[in-house]
Amino acid sequence: MDLEKLQQLAREATPGPWRWEETIYGESVRDVHNEPVFFAGSVGHENATLHISDEDARYIAAADPTTVLALIRVARAAAAWREVRRWQRMGPEKDLLEAVDALAALERT
Secondary structure, rough: HHHHHHHHHHHHOOOOOOEEOOOOOOEEEEEEOEEEEOOOOOOOOEEEEOOOOOHHHHHHOOOOHHHHHHOOOHHHHHHHHHHHHHHHHHHOOOHHHHHHHHHHHHOOO
16 A cells, blocks of 8 residues: 555545535535535536445545545554554563654654
8 A cells, every 4th residue: 555645645635524405406415514515406408317325425525635645544553552562572672762753653644
């Protein structure tokens, strides 16, 4: 999994949280300001159709960039903690300051 690429995409996308909405005009995922992230419905005299299950629509809305960035932070924290535990198993001669530096770097992301 490329966390750097996923983080870049999440930062460039419309911030969350998002929600799924169905109206008489169409279906959309909307942001916190009620602006559409994406919309499917009539556009002028043209018809657009979105075929998506309710379950998938709710999942897309739940996987907004704010949530993805939080999950990336959790994944990085877990990786840093695993590294701390590995260093601890190496014995007292291993400098745990490196682990503290790794955790501090995580806080800056």
